[in-house]
Amino acid sequence: MKKLKLTLLILPFSIVLINCNSTKKGAQYTSVEKNLSYNKDIKPIIENSCTPCHIPPQGKKEPLENYTHVKENIASIIERVKLPQEDRKFMPPKNKKPALNDSLVAVLVKWQQQDMPE
Structure with missing residues (x-):
């Protein structure tokens, strides 16, 4: 019972x-x-996950400081954030920033599919 x-x-x-x-x-x-935009959806991800390494003046890597730079490099960004964390090309490096979660990666992919509106 x-x-x-x-x-x-x-x-x-x-x-x-x-x-x-x-x-x-x-x-x-x-x-x-939803319809995504660089300023509203992508820029905050880049600023949170890619600074200071990719944002001048401190950043010495490929600059991702504005819409044009991110748009030109979006395929590489998506490729590198999807790599296994053990891969040396994985971004962001484990010792610098936490990895992007699946939702954030999906936002990057969707923005690319939407022809990267500003």
């Missing part, structure tokens, strides 16, 4: 957790479906 009561208590809780998790996944996917 105790097992039945316990099961009846746990079952609704489990259903709530499952639904909450799927709602979060849907929200991430929906945010990528």
Whole structure:
């Protein structure tokens, strides 16, 4: 009898957790479906994940300081953030910044697919 009561208590809780998790996944996917722009969506990602190495005057690597630079390098950026973290070409380096999560990578990919609006 105790097992039945316990099961009846746990079952609704489990259903709530499952639904909450799927709602979060849907929200991430929906945010990528909108029309993206460099200034609103891409620039914050670059500023957060690529500074100071790619932003002059401190940055000594390929500059990613403006729309033109990012647009010219978007294929390389996407390729490098998708590499395994153990790959020496992976960006951003583990010891500098945290890796971009799947949602942020999806935003970069979607922006490229939308012909990189400013």
